[in-house]
Amino acid sequence: MGEQILEQIMPMRAKGFDIMKATWEEWQDPAWVYEPKYDGERAVLHVLPGYIGMTGRRPSDITGLLPQKGAFVPQITGFDIPELYGTLIDGELLHPSGNFNVLRSIMGSGTAERAIGIQKEQGKMYFVAFDLIRYMGKDLTNEPFNTRRIYLEKVVNRLREYTDYVQIAEQFHPDNYDIKEVFNQIVKNSGEGMVRKRLAGKYKLCPGTRTSPDVMKLKKVLTFDGIVTGYEMGKGKYNKDKVGKLVFSQYKEGELVERGSFDGFTKATIDDMTAHIDKYLGRVVEVRCNDVTPTGKLRHPKFSRWRDDKPKNQCVWE
Numbered sequence: 338m339g340e341q342i343l344e345q346i347m348p349m350r351a352k353g354f355d356i357m358k359a360t361w362e363e364w365q366d367p368a369w370v371y372e373p374k375y376d377g378e379r380a381v382l383h384v385l386p387g388y389i390g391m392t393g394r395r396p397s398d399i400t401g402l403l404p405q406k407g408a409f410v411p412q413i414t415g416f417d418i419p420e421l422y423g424t425l426i427d428g429e430l431l432h433p434s435g436n437f438n439v440l441r442s443i444m445g446s447g448t449a450e451r452a453i454g455i456q457k458e459q460g461k462m463y464f465v466a467f468d469l470i471r472y473m474g475k476d477l478t479n480e481p482f483n484t485r486r487i488y489l490e491k492v493v494n495r496l497r498e499y500t501d502y503v504q505i506a507e508q509f510h511p512d513n514y515d516i517k518e519v520f521n522q523i524v525k526n527s528g529e530g531m532v533r534k535r536l537a538g539k540y541k542l543c544p545g546t547r548t549s550p551d552v553m554k555l556k557k558v559l560t561f562d563g564i565v566t567g568y569e570m571g572k573g574k575y576n577k578d579k580v581g582k583l584v585f586s587q588y589k590e591g592e593l594v595e596r597g598s599f600d601g602f603t604k605a606t607i608d609d610m611t612a613h614i615d616k617y618l619g620r621v622v623e624v625r626c627n628d629v630t631p632t633g634k635l636r637h638p639k640f641s642r643w644r645d646d647k648p649k650n651q652c653v654w655e
Contacts, residue, residue: 407454423474467506601639
């Protein structure tokens with residue numbers, strides 16, 4: 338089975354939802370529905386004659402095309418389902434261990450054979466469907482989410498006749514749940530957070546860094562103070578000559594140890610860092626992230642604010 342070059346679908350991306358400032362009325366707004374924020378790898382399934390294709394979210398720096406690794410997960414993609422030809426399903430690839438490093442080792446494998454081999458040893462990947470872009474050739478992007486969800490349930494029910502490795506996203510509506518309480522419980526159980534979706538919202542394709550106002554992500558926030566000790570240049574033909582990330586370090590047992598690198602800067606700050614990087618080196622910075630791995634690596638670190646008021650010797654690895 339050889340995969341053709343698939344349609345380049347840039348899935349919808351969410352805006353941020355400020356959990357610290359949100360009022361009870363905002364949390365409980367009945368115009369929205371909530372789902373867990375799944376900590377995996379974004380994927381779009383393309384139901385085609387003979388098999389199910391799969392594209393990722395980020396284009397390759399080399400080819401400019403979305404990665405196609407459907408052959409890595411035949412338990413999800415290796416089916417011919419004529420009654421669903423022309424269907425596009427948005428969702429997340431996950432590993433049953435919940436270990437993101439295992440997921441990376443599988444999906445980062447150089448070959449499908451290696452990816453399948455790892456799954457035989459450590460468990461098979463599965464797919465959680467949370468939106469529908471097209472149904473049997475019918476464009477659903479202008480349909481409200483509550484309508485798309487009805488179609489999605491039909492699609493997932495049909496897929497489940499072929500495979501146990503496809504699920505549908507769980508949902509929580511404010512009429513039936515205290516949403517903030519659900520969010521806190523998800524975070525307590527080591528979940529990444531939630532996603533809120535406007536029931537009347539349309540599906541917006543989001544190339545690049547564009548986002549949709551009809552989808553918002555609610556993520557737990559951890560902050561760490563460190564000292565800027567280096568920088569990394571950007572990637573891609575448009576950013577390779579600009580500073581893309583700053584490296585920060587913290588004191589660990591009296592020694593300054595590199596903690597990681599972070600981005601999240603405005604264009605103006607990037608331009609200034611590129612021209613005057615020396616004035617940023619040595620500054621104390623607050624970095625926010627969503628979680629910390631067992632090795633101490635920060636998950637999705639972003640710039641929060643400068644902490645020129647804080648002594649460097651108080652930037653301690655915790």
